[in-house]
Amino acid sequence: MSRRLTSALASAALITLAAALPADAQSTATPTHASAHASAPKLVPVPVSLHVTSGTYQITAKTKIVVPSGTGLRAASYLASLLRRSTGFPLPIAREGAGIVLDASGGVGQGDEGYRLSVTSDGVLINADTGEGLFRGVQTLRQLLPAKVESHAKQAGPWAVSGVEIEDYPRFAYRGAMLDVARHFFSVKQVKRYIDLAAAYKVNAFHLHLSDDQGWRIAIKSWPRLAKFGGRTAVDGDPGGYYTQADYREIVKYAQQRFITVIPEIDTPGHTNAALASYAKLNCDGKAPKPYTGTDVGFSSLCTGKDITYAFLDDVIRELAKLTPGPYIHIGGDEAHSTKQKDYVKFIGKVQKIVHKYGKSMMGWEEIANAKISQDSVAAHWNPVTGTQEGTEPARSAAKQGVKLIMAPADRAYLDMKYTHKTPLGQDWAGLVEARRAYDWDPAKLITGVGESDVLGVEAPIWTETMKTLSEVEYMAYPRLPGIAEIGWSPASSHSWRGYRSRIAAQGPRWVAGSVSFYRSPQIPF
Known part of the structure; x- marks a missing residue:
């Protein structure tokens, strides 16, 4: 064998x-499950806390990716390359302004990989203590966008991101x-x-x-x-x-x-x-x-x-x-x-x-x-x-x-x-x-x-x-x-096959858009 x-x-x-949270913080975390709200985005992995809010942000040809400090440049460059290929927008990286803001100035306090993500009609804000935390937040942001964002060729919009408040860490x-x-x-x-x-x-x-x-x-x-x-x-x-x-x-x-x-x-x-x-x-x-x-x-x-x-x-x-x-x-x-x-x-x-x-x-x-x-x-x-x-x-x-x-x-x-x-x-x-x-x-x-x-x-x-x-x-x-x-x-408290199977099903169109070969399990409603 x-x-x-x-x-x-x-x-x-x-x-x-x-840097994960201390054991006591991990064991007492009470996640707000993504499946608890009918309109909640179907995210994998499910975040520690997710709240659906009003408002939708539209990514357009005028959108900028804003990085107040050099700590977030790696995550910003990654996000820009991902979005440019499918949206066709220039998405310049700037040091100030509004748009998609990646801020690693600290204050999140959830370890190196922890982040907070907020989406309003005015923009997207990802806060973290490190560039690594910003990068993990970027992975969540991409799942808030339409599946066609995973395409390697330019696609037609709109590119809407629904309002959410997310707090997350491993x-x-x-x-x-x-x-x-x-x-x-x-x-x-x-x-x-x-x-x-x-x-x-x-x-x-x-x-x-x-x-x-x-x-x-x-x-x-x-x-x-x-x-x-x-x-x-x-x-x-x-x-x-x-x-x-x-x-x-x-x-x-x-x-x-x-x-x-x-x-x-x-x-x-x-x-x-x-x-x-x-x-x-x-x-x-x-x-x-x-x-x-x-x-x-x-x-x-x-x-x-x-x-x-x-x-x-x-x-x-x-x-x-x-x-x-x-x-x-x-x-x-x-x-x-x-x-x-x-x-x-x-x-x-x-x-x-x-x-x-x-x-x-x-x-x-x-x-x-x-x-x-x-x-x-x-x-x-x-x-x-x-x-x-x-x-x-x-x-x-x-x-x-x-x-x-x-x-x-x-x-x-x-x-x-x-x-x-x-x-x-x-x-x-x-x-x-x-x-x-x-x-x-x-x-x-x-x-x-x-x-x-x-x-x-x-x-x-x-x-x-x-x-x-x-x-x-x-x-x-x-x-x-x-x-x-x-x-x-x-x-651990968030693990539920019933909730997971609907969230993983939502990844299917993303894999199709990204030309990923995958098994269409009959256990999952792809």
């Missing part, structure tokens, strides 16, 4: 990703999307599009699975054969590929512009056939295996007893850390069936020291918690959760060690699971995951012994054994990815 995230460093890492600091580029390779342009689609739903972390048995996708200058040889293959013998370091920097910068943190993953000690095939000396017997294009897992392992293994990982992590401004390096750690447990534990300890050596915190799949790991680490729970809680021991072990968890259970959050038996793509080893199943769960109540304070956030991984095109990836991600993003963003 296939699968798949104190110290000062830990605090810095959380601040870098997002439940969890981490809302991630993961893309597997190792089983099948996706170009820089395709990765950027996936980042853009995720950003629309307030995703703030992008986990890039860069290596596996089938391919190595990032150039490492000190070990050039990893990409040049190990990057040539993909599942079913399809064309491979890899990112140059310039390509990777471009992806990181693109994500940063959208306030998204890139987390690179080099899967170890298993899922390493592409690396082992590239360099014979990484193998215990000194013999390189053939490149692999199948989909089995658990058969490969780095030679954990060799010094060259750790010299190799030191070089790889050093180069990746230099390229990655975010706080985490993901070292994999799952399905290491060919590594003895005592060797695995020692291996994780050594790799963690290397990650720390280069100023980063270690992220890994939940199996890393079978070793002693530091509290700045993050473990990603991925195993399906059964009624007996079988397979959840590593997650509980992480929580007991004071390690934060990312919740990505395969039977809820894996976007490569089939919707139904008839779904032409994907797999079903973790079960069938229709839209409701992907939405109808609580990260803080899934595992006995793991509560709200143990959870850093949620992630929606997509493994690409069966997906060769971005259109196929989109079909499997939508409508499920926005639902998982809402689980991570919106207050």
